Amino acid sequence: MPNATETVAHPTPFVEISRDQWAALAPKEQLSLTEAEIVQLRGLGDRLDMAEVQAVYLPLSRLLNLYALGARKLHAATSSFLGDGAGATTPFVIGVAGSVAVGKSTVARLLRELTKRWPETPRVELVTTDGFLYPNAELERRGLMDRKGFPESYDRRSLLRFVSQVKSGAAQVRAPFYSHLRYDIVPGAEIVVRQPDILIVEGLTVLAPPINSGLALSDLFDFTIYVDAKTRDIESWYVDRFLALQEAAFSDPDSFFHRFATLSREDAVRTATEVWRAINEPNLVENVLPTRSRATLVLRKAADHKVASILLRKI
Numbered sequence: 376m377p378n379a380t381e382t383v384a385h386p387t388p389f390v391e392i393s394r395d396q397w398a399a400l401a402p403k404e405q406l407s408l409t410e411a412e413i414v415q416l417r418g419l420g421d422r423l424d425m426a427e428v429q430a431v432y433l434p435l436s437r438l439l440n441l442y443a444l445g446a447r448k449l450h451a452a453t454s455s456f457l458g459d460g461a462g463a464t465t466p467f468v469i470g471v472a473g474s475v476a477v478g479k480s481t482v483a484r485l486l487r488e489l490t491k492r493w494p495e496t497p498r499v500e501l502v503t504t505d506g507f508l509y510p511n512a513e514l515e516r517r518g519l520m521d522r523k524g525f526p527e528s529y530d531r532r533s534l535l536r537f538v539s540q541v542k543s544g545a546a547q548v549r550a551p552f553y554s555h556l557r558y559d560i561v562p563g564a565e566i567v568v569r570q571p572d573i574l575i576v577e578g579l580t581v582l583a584p585p586i587n588s589g590l591a592l593s594d595l596f597d598f599t600i601y602v603d604a605k606t607r608d609i610e611s612w613y614v615d616r617f618l619a620l621q622e623a624a625f626s627d628p629d630s631f632f633h634r635f636a637t638l639s640r641e642d643a644v645r646t647a648t649e650v651w652r653a654i655n656e657p658n659l660v661e662n663v664l665p666t667r668s669r670a671t672l673v674l675r676k677a678a679d680h681k682v683a684s685i686l687l688r689k690i
Contacts, residue, residue, distance in 0.1 A: 389686040398430035420616040436489035443467040471577040473602030476613035483577035496572040504578025505553035507534040558631030582666035601670035617647035
């Protein structure tokens with residue numbers, strides 16, 4: 376590793392790698408995406424471009440590939456030790472966490488596209504925890520609509536069962552489908568996961584510790600990523616995204632947020648800021664940010680959305 380330094384003077388489980396140092400680790404193989412593919416992958420407000428993919432995400436895809444291959448070798452060695460032959464390996468599971476509007480969904484989609492281009496891991500699936508939110512009717516019944524995205528708004532038992540079944544090697548596992556347009560679970564719609572090489576699970580609090588000393592979702596992950604940025608920058612990105620959605624998805628009459636489509640820019644900024652400070656910022660501070668230290672790797676973004684440095688847990 377090229378002159379990686381610890382982030383602080385006192386002992387830490389992480390090493391910090393600068394953007395330039397990290398970019399130097401990019402694989403020689405050409406796995407890059409086209410500009411058109413990058414445009415399709417990035418979310419509203421993200422400033423992902425070819426330079427960012429090559430400097431940050433190509434090295435990360437190679438590291439994930441090495442970890443996945445290492446897990447297979449460990450499986451084979453363990454099977455040999457136990458004398459039961461080389462049984463089928465189970466999917467390598469990656470968790471991606473971070474705040475609303477920090478760009479974690481874009482990161483997850485991008486890693487899906489890059490990791491499946493490695494010949495050893497051609498089958499990569501992505502599931503977001505949005506599908507395991509309680510339906511709006513149930514949230515209303517529980518008085519949780521204003522806490523959507525907080526830990527208690529998820530069917531955590533179903534989510535844990537889903538990832539456990541995938542990790543155990545089940546032939547196919549089904550997950551509910553969530554519509555961002557309708558802002559709700561779609562009855563009868565499902566996502567089917569069929570024994571992938573890699574499963575990426577993306578969500579706000581996928582790194583949360585166990586409840587009541589039980590099994591945590593993160594206990595099932597082989598590698599975890601936290602997408603990080605300063606809170607004031609994320610708030611700015613959230614407001615910008617709200618304004619962009621106002622001109623796009625909100626204009627659809629079927630959108631849950633169609634009522635915001637005709638707001639003036641001043642009112643839209645005020646509304647977005649109020650929502651951020653009443654819901655998303657408290658959730659970040661109380662439930663999301665405290666899980667950062669549990670990650671294997673932290674992507675630290677600067678105010679321009681570009682990754683400035685990487686924290687990697689020591690092995």
